Amino acid sequence: MAETADIVVVGGGCIGASVALYLAQNHAGKVVLLEQKELANGASGKGIGIVRTHYTHPVLAELAYLSQQRFHNFKELYGGYDSGFNPCGYFVLVGESDVATLNTVVQMHQSMNIKVDLMDLQQVQAQIPHLNLNDVAAVAYEPHSGYGSPPQTTLAFAQRAADLGVEVLTHTPVKDIELDAAGKVQSVVTVQGAIATRTVIDCVGPWARKFTQNLGLEFPVHPVVEHVVVVQRPVEFLQNHPVVSDLVNLSYSRSDPQQPYTRIGNSDPKHHPQFMLQDADDFHGQIYPQITEELHHKLIQRYPILEKGKVVAKYSGIWGVTPDYQPIIDHLACIPGLYCAVGFSGHGYKLSPIIGELMSQFILGDRSRIDKLNLFRFSRFQEDDFIKSPITYGKAKGLR
Template sequence: MEPLQSLPVKVDVAIVGGGIIGISTAYALTRAGVSVAVFEKGTLACEQSSRNWGWVRSLMRDIPEIPLALLANKRWTEIQQQTDVGFRQSGILYLARTSGELNDYRLWLDKAKPLGVDAVLLDRGGVSAHLPEAKENWIGGLYSQGDGVAEPGLATQGIAELARRHGARIYEHCAVRAVGRQESGVSTIHTEHGTLAANAVLVAGGAWSRLFCGNLGISLPQLKVRASVLSTFPVTPPLDIAVNGRDFTCRPRADGGYTVSQFNASYTDIVPDSFRLFRQFLPAWIKNNGLVKLRLGKAFFREMSIRRRFGSDDISPFEEHRVLDPGPMQSALKSSLKKLAQVFPAFEVAEVQRMWGGYIDVTPDALPIISPVTGHAGLYIATGFSGHGFGIGPAVGEMAARMVLNQNPEIDLTPFRLSRF
């Protein structure tokens, strides 16, 4: 961490947020010879970047994200060769119990295969060959040998160290309060520990991005989904690939244990922004009713008390609430582990190491925003990754760097523009 008294007078690019997206962008920019300062209100990856499942997948990605996923798999391999982020191509298998699920996989593969994914459909025998210890006979599945896993507890810190080697300055416990624009076209970055100038600013604040942008007068349609995860101690015999059984997910960890969750172990707290964004999110709520549940509770009143407008000289909400640390849905996680053990008996005696929760930043169409901001020259956004950001983080960082530098990215970012809303 850089000492706070060493804030530079000016950098080429300032990045708001020290998660996987902000740090990966800093790494790409510094490799291009650009001076960068990253500002994180808490510590690196203190929120969802260290709390996710740790999957690096192309399987069942939204079609516009597939080029990012394929590039990310290459970049994870290169990063792992330089520093340990726990990346390994374990393979990922999505299981199908019904013909409808298998047909969904088939329809996706028809669209994704021309883009270069290495996925294949498996029949019963193919699934059994990959999962010989399983006690359930699935009708088929979708498998990618090239997909894999990385360790959220190592990844952002590892990439940050690579960025530092190339000259990135990374400031923890240093919230950005506001961004102003000078007549010269240079932005002024107001932090809790001083100001500096930057030619460009990237907002990569995850679940905080809507509040930050709203204070700048920018409408960013983003809500938070509360997700829950658990880790186990090692089991014997081991399960060597990552598996999605819909009512359970499981992936091997570098420490020999497993990360376990399920798709419906998530819910959205009803908060004031839920009503402000009701029309934009209603189709997504209806479509995903079985996966993401709505819940009214204390979060409504907690968020109602957070100031939506604040000045550069004020103590900001980012300083008052440095880390979003929701508790896990223990009942859903215990159910996930129970269902996993019914299929893989080795997990019947698996001991839970810990459980945790985190907030996922989501958009109405579940696609990220990787975009310049119309009417705000020099300001860019990379947020709203809807639970997909960790795996594609290194590729997003590379494309975001090119976007900020006004270079043509090799991947089409048009589907991710803020102006689509």
């Protein structure tokens, strides 16, 4: 292990690995990436991996669009490694009360050159014959969106970072960040010893609140258990289908690349307080049966033919949620040398390529493209200036 480093990135999820990679690409000097367990041990190990641009906030839509372009060119950009990205297309379904919002979002995206169109229900039915559209009033379609593999993408970023000289150390938890007499970052303390450094990037995801507690910095990032149910499609429905974001029954689903499986996750914010943990270390893969049953029911409601399908897996992961469901990306002015990119809620995977790029520019002092990051500043919570979209969906609220 290095005894000194120019920059230490803490947390080997998709965000930390992407930041480390871009720092190396931008010749940031000696960079070390430290992960307490295996890479993709947290949210990035269990994410469903949807890559879409459908956001009601223009900055998020733009970041998602920039990231989507990087997913399309992943191998060329990142040393030939594969993210598992499958641009199979993405549908957003809304009910009557959300039609006006959908129309406004689609117009906003089109004005930003994002490829998205409204589709009539017959066209949708032709693309996904088994989809029940009885309670759906309008649909938008993003042909360039789809899904990737969060663990595979995390490994790809980390491998490319290592190729470019980053020292990637797993099973190396950071126990403390030491400050000098002036209160500036001086070193990180790991179980294997200390690394002297003036710059630390906190990318610990759902562990954010705990990680900096002894520095007196309490991040409003809450670990929330997020569930997934996987159903095997019957012979009548073997063909893969696009991603469906269901803003009527508040769920999202996609098919798998190799097997005739469909997986569904929850996007109903009312469940999040129920599944919130005190500490990310309290997560041991626990499953709350009431939500997995509800998800299974929602899947059958949307694809009635899946009543014949077998449930092949139910599992959970954790994500780090902030009060406005948006990340905290900042330089912590009270501790010079400490930066953070945490609390990505349900957006971290799709944003990971562009966040690594912008974060490395921010750290290296290139201010030309980073105005957008001001939206995600830590102080917004003290200022009571939460991130709000100009328009919102009735039930999905801040999640979109």
